[in-house]
Amino acid sequence: MTHAETLKIQTRGRGTYEITSAVEEAVGRSGIARGLCNIFLMHTSASLILCENADPTVRRDLETFAARFVKDGDPTFVHDLEGPDDMPAHIRSIFTQASITVPVEDGRCKLGTWQGLFLWEHRTAPHRRTIAVTVMGDA
Amino acid sequence: MTHAETLKIQTRGRGTYEITSAVEEAVGRSGIARGLCNIFLMHTSASLILCENADPTVRRDLETFAARFVKDGDPTFVHDLEGPDDMPAHIRSIFTQASITVPVEDGRCKLGTWQGLFLWEHRTAPHRRTIAVTVMGDA
Amino acid sequence: MTHAETLKIQTRGRGTYEITSAVEEAVGRSGIARGLCNIFLMHTSASLILCENADPTVRRDLETFAARFVKDGDPTFVHDLEGPDDMPAHIRSIFTQASITVPVEDGRCKLGTWQGLFLWEHRTAPHRRTIAVTVMGDA
Numbered sequence: 001m002t003h004a005e006t007l008k009i010q011t012r013g014r015g016t017y018e019i020t021s022a023v024e025e026a027v028g029r030s031g032i033a034r035g036l037c038n039i040f041l042m043h044t045s046a047s048l049i050l051c052e053n054a055d056p057t058v059r060r061d062l063e064t065f066a067a068r069f070v071k072d073g074d075p076t077f078v079h080d081l082e083g084p085d086d087m088p089a090h091i092r093s094i095f096t097q098a099s100i101t102v103p104v105e106d107g108r109c110k111l112g113t114w115q116g117l118f119l120w121e122h123r124t125a126p127h128r129r130t131i132a133v134t135v136m137g138d139a
Numbered sequence: 140m141t142h143a144e145t146l147k148i149q150t151r152g153r154g155t156y157e158i159t160s161a162v163e164e165a166v167g168r169s170g171i172a173r174g175l176c177n178i179f180l181m182h183t184s185a186s187l188i189l190c191e192n193a194d195p196t197v198r199r200d201l202e203t204f205a206a207r208f209v210k211d212g213d214p215t216f217v218h219d220l221e222g223p224d225d226m227p228a229h230i231r232s233i234f235t236q237a238s239i240t241v242p243v244e245d246g247r248c249k250l251g252t253w254q255g256l257f258l259w260e261h262r263t264a265p266h267r268r269t270i271a272v273t274v275m276g277d278a
Numbered sequence: 279m280t281h282a283e284t285l286k287i288q289t290r291g292r293g294t295y296e297i298t299s300a301v302e303e304a305v306g307r308s309g310i311a312r313g314l315c316n317i318f319l320m321h322t323s324a325s326l327i328l329c330e331n332a333d334p335t336v337r338r339d340l341e342t343f344a345a346r347f348v349k350d351g352d353p354t355f356v357h358d359l360e361g362p363d364d365m366p367a368h369i370r371s372i373f374t375q376a377s378i379t380v381p382v383e384d385g386r387c388k389l390g391t392w393q394g395l396f397l398w399e400h401r402t403a404p405h406r407r408t409i410a411v412t413v414m415g416d417a
Contacts, residue, residue, distance in 0.1 A: 002313050002415050004383060035141050036177055036273055038314055040381050042390030044330045050237045052183045052229055057218040061226050062233065064215055076342055079335040087339050090330055094340065098328045098393075099379050101238050103179050103271045105143060110271050112181030115237075132381045132388050134314055136275065136414065137141050174280050175316055175412055189376045191322045191368055196357040200365050201372065203354055240377050242318050242410045244282060249410050251320030254376075275414065276280050 001139060003030030007131040011121035014085070016051065016059045019131070020117045023102075024109055026133040035137015037109060038101045039117065042130045045089035046121045047096040053116025066092055066122075082123075089122035096120065104137055140278060142169030146270040150260040153224070155190065155198045158270065159256045162241075163248055165272040174276015176248060177240045178256065181269045184228035185260045186235040192255025205231055211263075221262075228261035235259065243276055279417060281308030285409040289399040292363070294329065294337045297409070298395045301380075302387055304411040313415015315387060316379045317395065320408045323367035324399045325374040331394025344370055350402075360401075367400035374398065382415055 007022050019039075027037050041048050052058045070091045073084030080086050100117065103110040111117070119129060146161050158178075166176050180187050191197045209230045212223030219225055239256065242249040250256070258268060283304050289295055297317075305315050319326050330336045348369045351362035358364055378395070381388040389395070397407060 004312060004381060034143060036175075036275060036314075038379050038381060040379070040388070042388070042393060044328060044390065044393055049233050050183060051233060055218055055220070058226065058229055061216045061218050062230060065209060065230050070343060077339045079333055079339050081333070087336065090336055091340060091343050094327050094329060095234055095373055097236065097375065101177050101179070101240050101379050103143060103177060103273045105271075110179070110181070112183070112269070115181065115183055130390070132383075134381045136314060173282060175314075175414060188372050189322060190372060194357055194359070197365065197368055200355045200357050201369060204348065204369050234373055236375065240316050240318070240379050242282060242316060242412045244410075249318070249320070251322065251408070254320065254322055 001032055003032060003135040005133055007133060009119050009129045011129060012126050013124050014121055016118040016120050018116050019119050023117055023133060027104055027109055027135055030135035031139055032104060032135045032137040033107045033139055035104045036101050037104050038134045040132040041098045042132060044093055045123050046119060046129055047093045047098055048100050049096055049118050049120050050115050051118050052114050054114050085124045092122045140171060142171060142274040144272050146272060148258050148268045150268060151265050152263050153260055155257040155259050157192060157255050158258050162256055162272060166243055166248055166274055169274035170278055171243060171274045171276040172246045172278055174243045175240050176243050177273045179271040180237045181271060183232055184262050185258060185268055186232045186237055187239050188235055188257050188259050189254050190257050191253050193253050224263045231261045279310055281310060281413040283411055285411060287397050287407045289407060290404050291402050292399055294396040294398050296331060296394050297397050301395055301411060305382055305387055305413055308413035309417055310382060310413045310415040311385045311417055313382045314379050315382050316412045318410040319376045320410060322371055323401050324397060324407055325371045325376055326378050327374055327396050327398050328393050329396050330392050332392050363402045370400045
C-alpha cells in the first residue's frame with residue numbers, strides 16, 4: 001500500500017522550520033499503520049534534518065556553525081549567479097540531506113522523544129519549497 | 140510485508156559501535172528475502188554511518204577529524220546545558236545521518252565487501268541508544 | 279512489488295558522475311508506477327549526492343570545498359595504506375551519503391527541476407563502482 005502527497009512550505013529565508021506535524025498529518029491521511037515514511041525535498045539549496053526540538057538555542061548554534069562551515073561570498077567559488085549565499089546553500093544541502101526515511105508504527109512516525117523533522121532553508125531570501133511525502137506499508 | 144523491531148545498544152561513550160550483525164539478525168527474523176531495510180536511530184546526539192570495517196584506524200582517524208570539525212566547548216555555542224560535548228554531538232549527528240536504508244537480497248543486507256553499519260556515539264558519557272529496524276519486501 | 283538491479287559505473291577518478299538517467303531506466307524496467315526507489319552505493323570511499331545539474335561550476339566549487347574540508351595527505355591521519363586520498367575519501371563519504379531514497383510517481387523519479395543524482399568518486403584513481411537500485415511500490 002502506497003500513499004503519496006506533496007507539502008508546500010513557505011520559508012522566510014535562512015533558518016529551520018519544523019515540519020513534524022505536517023508530516024504526521026500526511027501519515028494519518030495515508031491510513032497506513034506500519035511501514036515507512038519517506039520525506040523528500042525537491043530542491044538543492046535547502047535540506048531536511050532531524051534535530052532536537054526542545055531548546056531553540058540548538059538551532060541557533062547550528063546556524064552559527066553552518067555560517068563558519070561554508071562562508072557566504074567565499075571568493076574561491078565560481079558559481080555566484082544568485083548571490084553570495086548561492087553556492088554555500090548547495091554545499092550545506094549536500095553535507096546534510098534531502099531525503100529522510102522514518103519508521104511508521106501505530107499510524108504515527110516513530111521518532112525519539114526529542115526528535116523533530118525540520119526543513120532547513122539555506123538561502124537568505126524567502127522561498128516556497130516542495131516536499132514529497134511517500135508512505136508505504138500495511139493498514 | 141513489513142517487519143519491525145527495536146534494538147537497544149549500550150555505548151561506553153564517544154566512539155563507533157558496529158551493529159551490522161544485530162541488523163542482519165533482525166533481517167533474518169523478518170523472513171523477508173528481497174526488499175529494503177531501514178535503520179533509524181531515535182536520538183539527536185548520536186548517528187548512524189556506513190564505514191570501512193576492516194582497519195580500525197579508519198574509525199580512529201574519523202574521531203580525530205570530527206573533534207576538529209566541531210570542537211567540544213566551543214565558546215560561540217549557547218546550548219551547553221549538558222556539557223561541552225552537548226552541542227557538538229547535535230552538529231555531528233546532523234552532518235552525518237540518523238536514518239540509513241539498505242537493500243535486502245536473499246534474506247541478507249546487500250552491503251559492499253568492506254561496508255559495516257556503525258552507531259556513532261557523540262556524547263562522552265555512556266548512553267543506552269534505541270534503533271528502530273524496519274524491513275519491507277517479499278518473502 | 280519489488281524490483282532490484284545493479285548498476286556498474288566506471289569512474290575516471292575524483293569527481294562527480296551523473297547517474298540520473300541510469301536510475302530512471304532501472305525505474306522504467308521495474309514496471310512500478312508509484313512508490314520509492316532506493317539507490318545504494320556498495321563502497322566507503324565514494325558517495326551519492328543530489329546536486330544542481332544545470333551549471334557545472336556548482337560541482338567544480340564543491341570539489342574546491344571538499345579539498346579544503348578534508349585535506350589529502352593530512353599528517354594526523356594514521357590510515358594511509360592506499361595513499362594520501364585514502365582516509366579523506368572515507369571521511370567525504372561519511373559526511374555525505376551512500377544511500378538515497380527517491381519517490382517514484384507515474385513510473386519516474388520525482389526529482390526537482392534542477393535536481394540530479396550523482397556518484398561522487400573520492401579516490402584520485404579510476405574505480406569501478408557498484409550501485410544497487412531497489413524499486414518498491416504499486417504497478
